[in-house]
Amino acid sequence: MMKKFSLLLTGILGFALVMTSCNNQGKGTSNGALTSNAAERVYVAPGEHDEFYAFISGGFSGQLSVYGLPSGRLFKVIPVFSQDAEKAWGYNEETKPMLNTSHGFVPWDDSHHPDISQTNGELDGRYVFINGNNTPRIAKVDLSVFETTEIIEIPNSGGNHSSSFVTENTEYVVAGTRFSVPVPQRDMPIKDYKGNFKGALTFISVAPENGRMDIKFQLMMPGFDYDLAHPGRGDSHGWFFFTTYNTEEASSLLEVNASQNDKDFIAAVNWKKIEEYVNGGGGKKMATNYAHNVYDESTHTATSTMKKEVLVVDPLEVPGAVYFLPTPKSPHGCDVDTTGEYIVGNGKLSADLTVHSFSKMLAAIEAEKFDGDAYGIPILNFEDVLAGTVKSGGLGPLHTEFDGEGNAYTTFFISSEVVKWKVGTWEVVDRQPCYYSVGHLMIPGGNSRKPFGKYVLAMNKITKDRYLPTGPEVTQSAQLYDISGEKMELLLDFPTVGEPHYAAGIAADIVKARSKKIYNLSENEHKYGIQTDADVRVERNGKEVHIYMSMIRSHFNPDNIEGIKVGDKVYFHVTNLEQDYDVPHGVSVLGANTAELLIMPGQTESFVWEPKQVGVWPFYCTDFCSALHQEMQGYIRVSPENSNLDLSWSLGE
Amino acid sequence: MNKSKILMFLAALLPLLLFVFPLWKITLEAPQYPTPLGMYIHINDFSDANPHDIKNINLMNHYVGMKYIPDAIPEFKIFPLGIIITTVLGLIIAFYGNHKWYLYWFIMMVLVSAAGLYDFYLWEHDYGYDLDPKAIMKFTNPDGSVMGFQPPLFGSKDILNFTAHSYPQLGAYCLGLGMAVSFVAYLLGRREKKNQVLRHEAS
Structure with missing residues (x-):
C-alpha cells in the first residue's frame, strides 16, 4: 500500500515538474525571451565604465547624444544643428557662425545618420560625421573634445538623407540628396519636375591630417529620390551604393505615385573612377553659394566662409562610372556586408530583402549585359546581379547590419521586429519583436570591416505604453539585444533624446584615452x-x-x-x-x-x-x-x- | 687603483643625479581627485606630477589661507651649489685623500643633508602655519589653537579632506646611496690599509 502510494506520488511530482518546465519555456518565448539575468548583463557598477560608446542621433532634435552600452546611460548631448541654451551653442559669439548657411542663420535641423571615421576599414574613433537633413549640411564632431568642429552646407541638394557615410579610409564622407531639385535652383513650375530636376550625390573629401572637409565633386544624377547609401569595402572599396525610390519622378502624392514601379534602383557609383576624372581636370565648375563653418580649437571661435563654386560631374561624361541595379519595391536601406561582396536592398514595401553580388555585378558590366538605360546610365539585369533573396516573413524591411560572424540583422518597421539571417544562405535563423516600429538598428562597428558583434541596438519610433506616460508626447526609445549567442536576447529598453534616428557605436577604449580633460590656457588664442x-x-x-x-x-x-x-x-x-x-x-x-x-x-x-x-x-x-x-x-x-x-x-x- | 678609491669616486658622483631626478614628492589625495594632485621637489625647482598640479594645489589651499607655492626659493640656488661643492670635495678626496678623509666626507654629507631636511621642515611649517588672516575658512584644533596644514616631512597624514603623502624620490636615494658608498669606501680603505701594513711587516 505504502509502496503504491509513493509510486503514485512520484508520478504526480514528475508530471508537475514536466508541466512547470513546459510553462517556463512557453513564458520565455512569448515574453520576448527576457532572460532572468538580463539585469546583470546591462549593469555597470557605480564608478565602472561602459564597454561601448553609442552616438545616437537626435533626429528632429538636431543633436547627437552620447550613451554608454550596455547600460544605456546618457552622458552628453552634443549640440550640432540646433541651438542649445545650456551650452550657449549658437547663442554665444563664438559658435553663432557654426549655424550660418546660404539661407542665413538656421537654428535647427534634422540630424540623421552618424558615422565614425575609419582607417583601413576599421573604426579609428577620431570623428563622428552626421547629416542635417532639412537644410542640407554635414557636421563633423571631433571625439577628442566631443564637440562639433565643422559644418559644411551641401549646395544643389534637398533633404540630405543618403548621408553621412564614410569610405574605408575616410577619403570621403558622402551626402546624397533625397529630394531632387532644379539645378541650379530657379523659378519653374513644379509639374515640370520629370526630366528637369536633378539628384546630386556629393563627395566631400576629408583631409587626413586635420579632418578638414571640402566638396570634391557633385555627381548630377537623374531626378530620383536617393534614400540611403553605403560604401563598398574590401574588394568593392572604391564604389558607393545608393538606394533610390521615386524613379517614377512624381512630384505630388508620392505615397501613391512613387510606389508604381515594381523595381527601383540601387545606383552603383565608382567614385575612384570619377576621382581620377576630376583629378585629370574633368567636371564643370558651377557657380553656387554655400557655407563652410569651421570651429578653431585654439581661438575657441568659429568662422563661416561662403563658397561660391562647386565642381559638377555629369555621369555620362565618365563612362563606366555609374550603373543601376534593379531592386524591388522602393528600397530604403542600402547596406554592404563586412566583406564588401553583398549589397542589401531593403525593399520597404515588400516582405523580402534583395541581396546583390558585387562580383556578379562586375562580371555583368564586363560582359556588357545591360537591360536598357535610364537617362543614359546603363541598367543591369536583375537576375545577373542577384545573389539571393531573404524570404523573411516580416513586413517593411528597412535596415540591415552585420556582426562579422556571417550573420545579418534586419529591422522590419511594419511587423516591428529584428530578423537575424545568414549571409550566403539567406536563411532566417531568429526573430525578436521590437516595441514598437523599429527604424534603424546598430551594431558597434557594423558599418566597417570589423564589427564588435556583441550587441545590436534597435531604435524605435513609437513607445505607446512602454514607459510612464508623459502626456500626448511620449519618449522614443532604443532596445538593446545580446547577439553573442545563436538567438538574440532582449536585455534593455531605454528612452532617447528626440528621435533616435540612427546611431554609430565603438569600443570605448578606442575613444576614451584620447578624450581631452582641459584646454591648455597657454594655447588659448582667442x-x-x-x-x-x-x-x-x-x-x-x-x-x-x-x-x-x-x-x-x-x-x-x-x-x-x-x-x-x-x-x-x-x-x-x-x-x-x-x-x-x-x-x-x-x-x-x-x-x-x-x-x-x-x-x-x-x-x-x-x-x-x-x-x-x-x-x-x-x-x-x-x-x-x-x-x-x-x-x-x-x-x-x-x-x-x-x-x-x-x-x-x-x-x- | 684600489677598490676603496673607486668606490669613493662613485660616492662623490652619485649625488650629482639630484640634477636629474627629483628629491622629494608630496601627493594630495581626495575623493574629488581620482588622479591625486602631486608636486615634485627638485634641488632647483618645483614641478607638477601631472600638468597644472601646483596651480591646482594653490587653488585648493587658498581657501584655508595658505600662501601660493613660490616659483623660486633661495634654496634652489643654495642646494645645487652645495651639491657641486661637496661633489668637488669628494672627488679631490678620492684623488688625494686616504680612507680617513672618506669618513670626514661622509660625516660632512650627513650634516649637510640633515641641515637640508631641517630647512625643508621649516619651510613646510611656515607653509602650513603662516596663514592669511582673511582666509575664507578658518579651522581650529580641539584645544582652540589655529589648525595648521603642514604636510608631513616623511610619511602620510590626513589634513581635512586630503590625505597628504611625503616621500623621498630617486634623487634623494642617489644622495643616500652616495653617502652609504662613501662609508663603505672608508671601511674598505681601512682594511686595505691594515692589509698593507701587515704585508709590509711580513716582508
Missing part, C-alpha cells in the same frame, strides 16, 4: 582671451564695450563694473583660468537676451548684453563650481545714456 589677471580690463569703443573678464574659483575679475550706459552693446569675454579637470564655470547677467555661457577650463566665450534699464545688475556663476560657488557673483552698474561716468572696474576693493 581674440578677446586673457592669460592672467593682469590682462583684465574694460574698453569702450563708441557704444561698444568689451569686458575682458576672468573666472577662477571662486570669483570673477572684475566683479564690479561701472560706467556702462543704456544703449551700449556690452560684450562679456570671459576666460576660465582654471586648468583642473571638470571645473567649468558658467555666467549670465540679469536681462541678457541670450543664453548662459558654460566655459571649460582654458576656454574663452563671449555673450552680448544690451542693457535697457538703468540700475545695478547682478551676474553670477551658473555652474556649481566649488564650495564658494554662491559667492561667485558680481555687479554691473548701468547709468543713463547721457551719463558722464567713466568706465571703471575692480575686484576686492
Whole structure:
C-alpha cells in the first residue's frame, strides 16, 4: 500500500515538474525571451565604465547624444544643428557662425545618420560625421573634445538623407540628396519636375591630417529620390551604393505615385573612377553659394566662409562610372556586408530583402549585359546581379547590419521586429519583436570591416505604453539585444533624446584615452582671451564695450563694473583660468537676451548684453563650481545714456 | 687603483643625479581627485606630477589661507651649489685623500643633508602655519589653537579632506646611496690599509 502510494506520488511530482518546465519555456518565448539575468548583463557598477560608446542621433532634435552600452546611460548631448541654451551653442559669439548657411542663420535641423571615421576599414574613433537633413549640411564632431568642429552646407541638394557615410579610409564622407531639385535652383513650375530636376550625390573629401572637409565633386544624377547609401569595402572599396525610390519622378502624392514601379534602383557609383576624372581636370565648375563653418580649437571661435563654386560631374561624361541595379519595391536601406561582396536592398514595401553580388555585378558590366538605360546610365539585369533573396516573413524591411560572424540583422518597421539571417544562405535563423516600429538598428562597428558583434541596438519610433506616460508626447526609445549567442536576447529598453534616428557605436577604449580633460590656457588664442589677471580690463569703443573678464574659483575679475550706459552693446569675454579637470564655470547677467555661457577650463566665450534699464545688475556663476560657488557673483552698474561716468572696474576693493 | 678609491669616486658622483631626478614628492589625495594632485621637489625647482598640479594645489589651499607655492626659493640656488661643492670635495678626496678623509666626507654629507631636511621642515611649517588672516575658512584644533596644514616631512597624514603623502624620490636615494658608498669606501680603505701594513711587516 505504502509502496503504491509513493509510486503514485512520484508520478504526480514528475508530471508537475514536466508541466512547470513546459510553462517556463512557453513564458520565455512569448515574453520576448527576457532572460532572468538580463539585469546583470546591462549593469555597470557605480564608478565602472561602459564597454561601448553609442552616438545616437537626435533626429528632429538636431543633436547627437552620447550613451554608454550596455547600460544605456546618457552622458552628453552634443549640440550640432540646433541651438542649445545650456551650452550657449549658437547663442554665444563664438559658435553663432557654426549655424550660418546660404539661407542665413538656421537654428535647427534634422540630424540623421552618424558615422565614425575609419582607417583601413576599421573604426579609428577620431570623428563622428552626421547629416542635417532639412537644410542640407554635414557636421563633423571631433571625439577628442566631443564637440562639433565643422559644418559644411551641401549646395544643389534637398533633404540630405543618403548621408553621412564614410569610405574605408575616410577619403570621403558622402551626402546624397533625397529630394531632387532644379539645378541650379530657379523659378519653374513644379509639374515640370520629370526630366528637369536633378539628384546630386556629393563627395566631400576629408583631409587626413586635420579632418578638414571640402566638396570634391557633385555627381548630377537623374531626378530620383536617393534614400540611403553605403560604401563598398574590401574588394568593392572604391564604389558607393545608393538606394533610390521615386524613379517614377512624381512630384505630388508620392505615397501613391512613387510606389508604381515594381523595381527601383540601387545606383552603383565608382567614385575612384570619377576621382581620377576630376583629378585629370574633368567636371564643370558651377557657380553656387554655400557655407563652410569651421570651429578653431585654439581661438575657441568659429568662422563661416561662403563658397561660391562647386565642381559638377555629369555621369555620362565618365563612362563606366555609374550603373543601376534593379531592386524591388522602393528600397530604403542600402547596406554592404563586412566583406564588401553583398549589397542589401531593403525593399520597404515588400516582405523580402534583395541581396546583390558585387562580383556578379562586375562580371555583368564586363560582359556588357545591360537591360536598357535610364537617362543614359546603363541598367543591369536583375537576375545577373542577384545573389539571393531573404524570404523573411516580416513586413517593411528597412535596415540591415552585420556582426562579422556571417550573420545579418534586419529591422522590419511594419511587423516591428529584428530578423537575424545568414549571409550566403539567406536563411532566417531568429526573430525578436521590437516595441514598437523599429527604424534603424546598430551594431558597434557594423558599418566597417570589423564589427564588435556583441550587441545590436534597435531604435524605435513609437513607445505607446512602454514607459510612464508623459502626456500626448511620449519618449522614443532604443532596445538593446545580446547577439553573442545563436538567438538574440532582449536585455534593455531605454528612452532617447528626440528621435533616435540612427546611431554609430565603438569600443570605448578606442575613444576614451584620447578624450581631452582641459584646454591648455597657454594655447588659448582667442581674440578677446586673457592669460592672467593682469590682462583684465574694460574698453569702450563708441557704444561698444568689451569686458575682458576672468573666472577662477571662486570669483570673477572684475566683479564690479561701472560706467556702462543704456544703449551700449556690452560684450562679456570671459576666460576660465582654471586648468583642473571638470571645473567649468558658467555666467549670465540679469536681462541678457541670450543664453548662459558654460566655459571649460582654458576656454574663452563671449555673450552680448544690451542693457535697457538703468540700475545695478547682478551676474553670477551658473555652474556649481566649488564650495564658494554662491559667492561667485558680481555687479554691473548701468547709468543713463547721457551719463558722464567713466568706465571703471575692480575686484576686492 | 684600489677598490676603496673607486668606490669613493662613485660616492662623490652619485649625488650629482639630484640634477636629474627629483628629491622629494608630496601627493594630495581626495575623493574629488581620482588622479591625486602631486608636486615634485627638485634641488632647483618645483614641478607638477601631472600638468597644472601646483596651480591646482594653490587653488585648493587658498581657501584655508595658505600662501601660493613660490616659483623660486633661495634654496634652489643654495642646494645645487652645495651639491657641486661637496661633489668637488669628494672627488679631490678620492684623488688625494686616504680612507680617513672618506669618513670626514661622509660625516660632512650627513650634516649637510640633515641641515637640508631641517630647512625643508621649516619651510613646510611656515607653509602650513603662516596663514592669511582673511582666509575664507578658518579651522581650529580641539584645544582652540589655529589648525595648521603642514604636510608631513616623511610619511602620510590626513589634513581635512586630503590625505597628504611625503616621500623621498630617486634623487634623494642617489644622495643616500652616495653617502652609504662613501662609508663603505672608508671601511674598505681601512682594511686595505691594515692589509698593507701587515704585508709590509711580513716582508
